[in-house]
Structures are given as structure tokens and as C-alpha cells.
Amino acid sequence: MRRTGYIWKRSVFAVVTIFAAVSFNFVLFRVLPGSAITRISRVPNASPSMKKALAEQFGLDKSMWDQYWLYLKNLFTGNWGISYSNRQPVIENLAVAFGNTLPVVSIGTIVAIILGILVGVHSAVRRGTFADHFSTNLAVLFYAFPTQFLGMMLLIFFAGVLPAAGTHDPFAFNQTPWESFLDYSKHMILPVLTLVLTLYAENALIVRSSMLETLGEDYILTARAKGLSRRKIIRDYAMRNALLPIVTMVALALGAIVSGAILIEVIFSWPGIGRALYDAVLQRDYPMLQGGFLIITVVVVLLNYLADLAYYKLDPRVVD
Amino acid sequence: MTEGQIRQSKVDPSSRGGWWTVLNVLRQPTAAIGFGILAFFTVISLLSPWIKPYSTHLASCAVFEPPSASHWFGCDDGGIDVLSLTLEGGLISMYVGFTAATITILIGATIGIVSGYFGGWIDTVLMRITDYFLVVPQLVLMIVVAAVWGPSLEHVILVIGLLLWTYTARIVRAQVKSLRERVFIRRAISIGSGHLRIIWRHILPQIGPLLVASTVLAITVAVFNETALAFLGLSDPTAITWGTIMEHAFQRAAVSTGSWWAIVPAGLAVAILIMGCYMLGRSIEDALNPRLRVSYLSPYSWQLRTLVGRGKGAL
Numbered sequence: 001m002r003r004t005g006y007i008w009k010r011s012v013f014a015v016v017t018i019f020a021a022v023s024f025n026f027v028l029f030r031v032l033p034g035s036a037i038t039r040i041s042r043v044p045n046a047s048p049s050m051k052k053a054l055a056e057q058f059g060l061d062k063s064m065w066d067q068y069w070l071y072l073k074n075l076f077t078g079n080w081g082i083s084y085s086n087r088q089p090v091i092e093n094l095a096v097a098f099g100n101t102l103p104v105v106s107i108g109t110i111v112a113i114i115l116g117i118l119v120g121v122h123s124a125v126r127r128g129t130f131a132d133h134f135s136t137n138l139a140v141l142f143y144a145f146p147t148q149f150l151g152m153m154l155l156i157f158f159a160g161v162l163p164a165a166g167t168h169d170p171f172a173f174n175q176t177p178w179e180s181f182l183d184y185s186k187h188m189i190l191p192v193l194t195l196v197l198t199l200y201a202e203n204a205l206i207v208r209s210s211m212l213e214t215l216g217e218d219y220i221l222t223a224r225a226k227g228l229s230r231r232k233i234i235r236d237y238a239m240r241n242a243l244l245p246i247v248t249m250v251a252l253a254l255g256a257i258v259s260g261a262i263l264i265e266v267i268f269s270w271p272g273i274g275r276a277l278y279d280a281v282l283q284r285d286y287p288m289l290q291g292g293f294l295i296i297t298v299v300v301v302l303l304n305y306l307a308d309l310a311y312y313k314l315d316p317r318v319v320d
Numbered sequence: 321m322t323e324g325q326i327r328q329s330k331v332d333p334s335s336r337g338g339w340w341t342v343l344n345v346l347r348q349p350t351a352a353i354g355f356g357i358l359a360f361f362t363v364i365s366l367l368s369p370w371i372k373p374y375s376t377h378l379a380s381c382a383v384f385e386p387p388s389a390s391h392w393f394g395c396d397d398g399g400i401d402v403l404s405l406t407l408e409g410g411l412i413s414m415y416v417g418f419t420a421a422t423i424t425i426l427i428g429a430t431i432g433i434v435s436g437y438f439g440g441w442i443d444t445v446l447m448r449i450t451d452y453f454l455v456v457p458q459l460v461l462m463i464v465v466a467a468v469w470g471p472s473l474e475h476v477i478l479v480i481g482l483l484l485w486t487y488t489a490r491i492v493r494a495q496v497k498s499l500r501e502r503v504f505i506r507r508a509i510s511i512g513s514g515h516l517r518i519i520w521r522h523i524l525p526q527i528g529p530l531l532v533a534s535t536v537l538a539i540t541v542a543v544f545n546e547t548a549l550a551f552l553g554l555s556d557p558t559a560i561t562w563g564t565i566m567e568h569a570f571q572r573a574a575v576s577t578g579s580w581w582a583i584v585p586a587g588l589a590v591a592i593l594i595m596g597c598y599m600l601g602r603s604i605e606d607a608l609n610p611r612l613r614v615s616y617l618s619p620y621s622w623q624l625r626t627l628v629g630r631g632k633g634a635l
Contacts, residue, residue, distance in 0.1 A: 017452055028468060144594040146544060148551045148566055149587030155575045156583075259459030263548060267570070277460070278552055281467040293464045300457050 006312060014305040021297040025290055026071050075294075081287035085279065090291040093276060098295065101272030104188055105261050108195030109253075113246065115196060116203020121242075123204070124211035125234055136208065139201035147260050151194045151267035163187045165269035191268045198260050199253060206249050207242065214242040244315055251307035254300045341607050342529045351603035357596025358536070361589075365410040374401035376408050376560060387581050394581035396565075397572040405565055406585040413543060413562040413590070416477050420542035423481025425535050428488025429527070433519060435489065436496030447493070454486045459548060466554040473556040480545050488534045495527050529608055536601035540594045547590055562586040 074080070080090040119139065123132040142150075163186055175183060214220070215238055223233045262274030269275070273292055280288035345351045364371070374380040380401050387394040393402035435446040462479045469475045499505060499522075508518050543562075549555055550563025557564070569575075569582040 013448070013451065016448075017455055020452055021456060028464065140595060140598065141591065144540075144591040144598065146547045146551075146566070146587060146590050148547070148570070149583065149590070152566070152570060152575055152583050153580070153587075156578055156580050159576075159578060255457045255459070258457040259548060262459060262463070263551060266552065277463060281463060282553060284467075289464060289467060293460055296460050297456055301455055304455050 007309065010305060010308045014301055017301045018298055021301070022072070022075065022294065023068075025294055026068055080291045083285055083288045085283045085285045085288070090287045093288065094273065094291050094295055097271060097273045097276040100270060101261060101265070101274065104191050104195065104264070104270065104272065105257060107188070108192045109199065109250070109257055111192065112196045112199035113203055113250065115200040117207050117243065117246070119200065119204040120207025121211055121234070121239060124208045124215065124242075127212060136205065139204045142197055142201040143205070145198070147194065147198045147263040148267055150197055151190075151264055154190055154194055155267065158190060163190075166271070191264045191270050194264050194267070195257070195260050199257065202253060202256070203246070203249060206245055210245045211238060211242040214238045217241075244311070247307055247311045247314065251304050254303055258296055258300060339529055342532060342604055345603050345607045348603055350599045354596045354598070354600030354603065357592060358600060361410060361414065361593050361596070364407065365414050368407040368411050372404035372407045374404045376400060376404050386579075393585045394579070396569060396579075396582045397574065402582055402585055405560060406562070406589055409560045409562045409565050409586060410589060412473070412559055413546060414593075416473065416480075416546045416561065417539045417543040420477045420480040420484070420546070421535050421538035423478070424484045424538045424542070425488055425531055427482070428485035428534065429492050429531055431485065431489040432492025433496050433523060433527075436493040437500060437515070437519060437523065439497070443493075446489075450486050450489050453483065458483050459545065462545065462549060463552060463554065466549055471554050471556060473559050476546060476549050476555050479549070480542050484538060484541055484545070488531075488538065491530065491534060492527055495530055496523055499523055499526055529604065533601045533604035533608065536597050536604070540597045540601070543590060543593060562590050
């Protein structure tokens, strides 16, 4: 009973959050001070007849509620507007960008989690030693570095060794799919490395403290009394419980991952969602900005929801 | 002095020690270093108009001149001394950080106190709103709001302040909820004190030290976000901050010319300031409440305190 109650509550929250984000998106771009028509037309001194035509074209002559209804309808039918800058449907632009963001962010996050676990567990079992202090302080330092600073340092350091911008070598023609894949992967190294460096630190520190607490539990003492090897205690007894917070950690880090990805895509000219958002800001391309905000929010909320469910599956005590 | 306060000092000595704990924390090396960094940066920034060696508007050397005896940190793309830029940038960056953190704390504390003190449906509604802001990717929201509002320093401060209060609200709420059940609050209620008076006289002084820790931690996030927004061109383009220094260097080919000195001073300054604030804020927070387990739900969710000597956590 409580089980379904919990899942039900999280589901409702996810739906409400997405709905709130969708509505916020509407309000932000339409109800804020300044005429929506002048903003959308980007022509401050347009003639009255032109303004009227524009208002009709965008449905701005209707009441606010009708506009909201139209907006929702368009959203669900995939009609997210046309980008001002390249005259393509926003949703197609975003789909391409999303395809480029996905590999960088997922590989970066997974590597950061694995690295975080390794570093965190190692410094926890060596608590108080030089190795522990060194890796913990290094982690705090990497947490403190601004993402764009790390990215630029890597760019300068690897200048000429690794490609610095874009997804493909602009001078390579007639690449076979395999060559194209290799080229793409090579261009991905620096963005992924930057993301890993900015993310691993937080993971390592959380794993370390969680591991330290687990190592003080009674069942660890029991395991030692039974004469189990140190390796077995750490791997099969302590780590299994200490790694629970990882799920929450990933969910909470989503915001940091997204902001890291935006800065990284700008630095390395990686044509992903973050870069699309940045270009939309520079070119005052409101439909793109709106669409980008919406898609990032929805993805993050859904991933959070999945993390909640996963945590519940792993540790049903969470309902209490 | 109300009856509640007199009883409190006798019944519960620990609850009086909040401010004392904050001062005591400075004996720990981590906190002392953090405080030292924060104090040093504040003093240097305030003095920057007098101690910066060159003007930040006039060229004083060659374009991208490497560091030398006369220009310790070299020069940027316009031949402007990077040391002077970093000093002046610190003033505005820290101004943005401090004011945004103050807004954060004001909103967070208000929501946390109201939510924890009144409970019931008010608590539910406020906490759902908090959950919403916790889940929505904040930098993206900041970019959208800042882009719609237009680039300016005030907007950056407001946007950061208005979106970062969730952590403070949660931690204050947890604290107020437990305070509300304490004897001295119940007594104050029973002798007829009004809600405002109880909050002002009894609850605020108790959570004061916690707010100090929260403020110091909020500065780290505010400064970090300022550099991110500035890097995306959403800050005032004419203002000199650590964020805009890095942005200008990036936009004007500091990377392709290998002029690391145009980026490193500002980047390191941000990193050191964030480290200092983090070390100080974290130490105060840990000292105030060693069992503060809300941390698993917060953005600053690791604990660095050692567990040696404490019953449960010690090996």
C-alpha cells in the first residue's frame, strides 16, 4: 500500500513539475513587460498594419487563455515554432543538437561516477593517510575550478595534439562511416575530459563520507570478527551499502551536469543543446531558447523521477 | 527577558552556544584558512582602486605581453595589465557574490522559517515549490530569465539570488521544525507571545549561526554562477568581473595564441575564493550540528568532517 503511495506521489510530482515548467515557459516569454509583438517581430518601429498582421499570425490578438491553450496544443503536436536564425523547425534543430549532447554527457557522467567511486572508496579505506588528504583536497580544488576555466586550460595544454572545436575535421572529405566515427570520438575527448574533471570531485567526496559511515557499522565489525578478508569486507559488505547515495547524487548532480555541458559545448564549439541555447541567447532567437529550456527541463525532471524510483527499488526504507 | 529565555539558559545550555561555536570553529585549521582567504580577498578587493598598478582602461604594454617584472600577470588583448584587471574584477565579482548570497539567504530563511514554524498545508505548498526549484536545472533557468531581461549586473544578481534559495530554505526548515518542539518555544506560546515575536526573539537568534554558514556557502555558488553567466555573455559587457575577464580572453583569442596569463589569474581567484568559502562554511555547519543529515539532499552534499572519536562513525 505504502509502496504504491510513494510511487504515485513521485509520479504526480513529476507531472506537476513538467506542467509548471511548461507554463512558466509560456508566462516568461509572453506576459513579461514589453509588447510581445515588438519582441517577436524584433522591429521596434513596425507600422500598425504590420503589427496587426504579426499579431494575427502568432495568435497574439486572442485572449491570454486562448493563447495558452494554443501553446499547449502546439507543444504536444510538435509544432514548437520556427527558429529565427536558420528558418528550420525548432524541434528538428533540437533533435540534432540533442543527438550530439547525449554521447558527451552520458560518457562524461558515467566515467565521472566510476572515477568518483574509485577515488572515494580508496581515500575512505586509507582515512587519515597522506593519500587520503591528497585526493580529498584535490577533489575540493577541482570542485572549485570554474568549468570554463578548466576547459580553456585543457584547450591550451592540448593545443595541436587533440582537436579543439566541432565534431569533425573540416578538411576531411569522403570519410567512411568508421573514419567518421573515429574523428567524432577524437573530437569528443576534450569535452568529455572537462566534464569528468568538473563532476568527479563531488562524487568522490560523497562516496568517501558515505563509505566512512558504513565502515563504522556493526556488521562490518561482525565481518571482521568472522575473519573475512579486507578485500571482501570492503567490496561485498561496505561498498554495497555505501554506494546507495550514488543514486541520489546522480539525480542532484543533473543540474550541475547540464550547466557544465552548456559551458563545455560553448568552449569546444560542440553543436549540442547547450550550444544551441547559447546561440539562441546571442541571436535573440526566442523560439529556440524556449524549446531548449523546455527540453532540458523535461529531460532533467524525468531523470530525477527515474532516480527516485531506482532509489526506492534499492532501498525501500525511503518511504519512512 | 522573557520567562522562556531564562528557562532556556538553565535547561538547555547547548542551545545558547550557537555564536560561541562559530567563533570556536576558527580554531580549526580548515576554517581558519577559509576565513583567512575570505578576509584577504575582501580587503584586497576593497583596496583595489588604490593598489592596482595600472589603469584598467588604458593600454600599458603590448598585446598579450607575457608576464614580466613590470607586469606580473602579463597583459590582455588590449594591452591592459591583467593584475589590475583581476584586482578590479574581484571587487565587482565579490559584490555580486555577496549581494546575491544575501538575497538568497533572505528568501531561503523566510521560506524555511514560515514553512517549519507553521507546518501543515503552508509547509506542504512551500516545500513543493522548493522541490520544483531544486529539480529544475538552475543555470538554464538563469540563462532564460537573464536573456529575456537583458544583460546587466543587477539582473545577474537578482537572477542568482532568486533561484538559489532552495538549499537554505530546506536546512532552515529542518532546524525550525525541531526548535518548535523545544520547551522554551512552547512556554513562549503558552504565555501568549505572538507568532512574530516568537520568530523574532526566539527562533531567529537560534538559527543565526546556521544562516552565517549558509551565507558563506551561498557565496560560492553565487560567484560560480556569476562567472558562468558572464561567460555566456549575459552579464554587463562593460563591467569588469572575473567572469567577464575570462569571457573576453576566450572571445579574443587568448586560447589560440596560448596566452594563458590572461585567463589563469581570474580563474584561480575564483577557485581560491570558492575553496575558502567552502572550507569556512562547511566547518561552521558541521560544528553547529554534527547530525545534520539533510546534507544528503543538498547540493553541497558531502561531509568532510572526520568521524574519528565519535561513537557511531568511528572505526
